[in-house]
Each structure stands twice: as structure tokens, then as C-alpha cells.
Amino acid sequence: xxxxxxxxxxxxxxxxxxxxxxxxxxxxxxxxxxxxxxxxxxxxxxxxxxxxxxxxxxxxxxxxxxxxxxxxxxxxxxxxxxxxxxxxxxxxxxxxxxxxxxxxxxxxxxxxxxxxxxxxxxxxxxxxxxxxxx
Amino acid sequence: xxxxxxxxxxxxxxxxxxxxxxxxxxxxxxxxxxxxxxxxxxxxxxxxxxxxxxxxxxxxxxxxxxxxxxxxxxxxxxxxxxxxxxxxxxxx
Numbered sequence: 001x002x003x004x005x006x007x008x009x010x011x012x013x014x015x016x017x018x019x020x021x022x023x024x025x026x027x028x029x030x031x032x033x034x035x036x037x038x039x040x041x042x043x044x045x046x047x048x049x050x051x052x053x054x055x056x057x058x059x060x061x062x063x064x065x066x067x068x069x070x071x072x073x074x075x076x077x078x079x080x081x082x083x084x085x086x087x088x089x090x091x092x093x094x095x096x097x098x099x100x101x102x103x104x105x106x107x108x109x110x111x112x113x114x115x116x117x118x119x120x121x122x123x124x125x126x127x128x129x130x131x132x133x134x
Numbered sequence: 135x136x137x138x139x140x141x142x143x144x145x146x147x148x149x150x151x152x153x154x155x156x157x158x159x160x161x162x163x164x165x166x167x168x169x170x171x172x173x174x175x176x177x178x179x180x181x182x183x184x185x186x187x188x189x190x191x192x193x194x195x196x197x198x199x200x201x202x203x204x205x206x207x208x209x210x211x212x213x214x215x216x217x218x219x220x221x222x223x224x225x226x
Contacts, residue, residue, distance in 0.1 A: 031140060034145065038148050045151060048159060059165055059168055062172055066176050080210065084190070098196065101196060104192070105188075
């Protein structure tokens with residue numbers, strides 16, 4: 001009659017020694033994982049730092065060159081280009097045989113009264129090679 | 135005591151390392167963008183120069199058959215006024 005098991009009491013009760021061992025093992029595993037993660041993170045940091053240093057050095061060299069190039073372009077090339085294009089478009093008004101050449105460079109020959117030439121758009125690819133004169 | 139301190143220290147080191155990786159990644163992206171922008175600027179200017187150069191050459195070739203364009207070329211220094219033959223490209 002009194003053989004019914006007591007459901008409230010735990011079936012297996014590990015002793016505190018075993019529990020302490022399990023906790024210690026987990027702690028060690030966690031520490032090892034943390035150390036591995038720190039090593040990996042450090043390696044990534046080193047790589048990123050090297051990359052950053054290289055990029056910074058390259059930009060420090062290239063940036064003044066490009067700025068100088070841009071200022072030269074705006075100071076010298078652009079006025080020359082605008083003047084050249086304006087004269088060519090004006091010329092194309094009186095010489096229709098010149099218009100195909102402008103059309104090849106996608107330059108619209110506006111009427112002379114408009115007064116401004118359409119600047120050369122920077123194409124993605126260079127124009128085809130110039131055929132050799134016959 | 136020592137065992138209890140090790141894990142918080144390791145977690146702090148990992149956190150600092152992760153944050154520095156994040157910051158370095160951000161700066162790398164910024165510098166890469168800047169570099170690409172500079173490259174694009176330089177390429178655009180070179181391209182424009184190349185197209186302009188090609189147009190000038192074509193105009194010079196055109197000037198061999200139509201002398202009316204010579205004043206434009208001379209005014210821009212693309213052709214000399216007294217030696218027109220000098221600008222003529224070799225035909226053979």
C-alpha cells in the first residue's frame with residue numbers, strides 16, 4: 001500500500017562534488033572560447049589596421065595630385081575646351097559637312113544665336129580610333 | 135577570486151577588440167570611398183582630355199580637305215599658320 005513513489009522528490013540527486021566539477025568544466029570551456037575569440041578578433045584588427053594605414057598613405061599621396069590635376073583642368077583645359085567647342089559649333093553652322101564630325105562626339109551644333117556650345121560629355125568609352133587619312 | 139575575475143576581464147578585452155574592429159571597418163570604408171571618388175575624378179578628366187584630343191586630331195584631318203577651319207585651329211595653337219604641311223600626318 002505504501003509503495004507509491006514520492007513524485008515531489010528528485011529521482012536522481014547528483015552530489016555537490018559532481019556539480020562543482022561540471023561548473024568548473026563549463027567555466028574552463030567558456031574561458032577557452034573567449035580566448036580563441038580574442039585571438040581571432042585581434043587578427044582581424046591587425047588586418048584592418050594594416051589596410052587602414054595603407055589606404056591612408058595612398059590617399060595622402062593621391063589626393064594632392066588629383067586636386068592639382070582638377071585645378072589645372074578647370075583653369076586651363078576647360079576654358080580652352082569651351083572656346084574650341086564654341087568655335088567648332090559656330091563653324092558647323094556655316095559648314096554642314098563638318099556636322100557629322102561633331103555628331104561623332106555627340107556634340108550638338110546649336111544655332112549661332114544660341115551663343116553657347118554644348119560641352120563634350122565625358123563618355124564611358126573613348127571614341128573609335130581615327131581612320132588614317134587616304 | 136582569481137577564477138571569478140578572469141571571465142569578466144576576458145569579456146572586456148573581447149568587447150574592446152570588437153569595438154575597435156568596428157571602428158576600423160568604418161574608417162576603411164570611408165577611405166575606400168574617398169579613394170574611389172578620387173580615382174573617378176581623375177578618370178573623368180583623363181577621358182575628357184582624350185576625347186578633346188581625338189576631336190582635335192579629327193579636326194586637323196578635316197582641315198586637310200577644308201582650309202576654312204584653319205583660323206580656328208591656328209587660334210588655338212593646334213596648327214601653325216606658316217607651315218601647314220607640318221601638321222599633316224604621314225599618309226604612308
